[in-house]
Amino acid sequence: MSDGFALALQKGVRATLVANSAISGYVSGRVFDEAPTSVAHPFIRFGNITPSADDTDGSIGAEVSLNIEAFSLATGRVEATQIAEAVRAALHRQESSVTVTGFHLIEMRCEQYVVTRNSDDRGHTASVILTAMLENA
DSSP states (O other): OOOOHHHHHHHHHHHHHHHOHHHHHHHTTOEESSOOTTOOSSEEEEEEEEEEEOOOSSOOEEEEEEEEEEEEOSSSSHHHHHHHHHHHHHHTTOGGGOOOTTEEEEEEEEEEEEEEEOTTSSSEEEEEEEEEEEEEO
8 A cells, every 4th residue: 555645745754854964963863753762862753744635626635734843952942943944944945855755746835943942841842844735646
């Protein structure tokens, strides 16, 4: 069985993030669907992924909202913000750098990112919110 819009996009985005030298400089390949319990910081994890139908008369498509979370234990919000900015630079309007198997990635936009203090007051989490438009290949 082939992947749907959301999983195919997640796989393509993960591959792009892992291959990006700026992001690797921060997280050394630690880009997860769900991070292991004892993972080293900083790291990136996929948050909510929400596909919505966006069909036309001629094609089957979807708009996918994708949240990428960066976790940092560094003092202050600088590291989390730098990772969020690197994720944005790697993905915003960079459709040609993301391979989505079985689908055509029409558009990818970074809607916003937010950096918040973790609830235990140890470190910060950056949430990068993206919207992608896809259609069947």
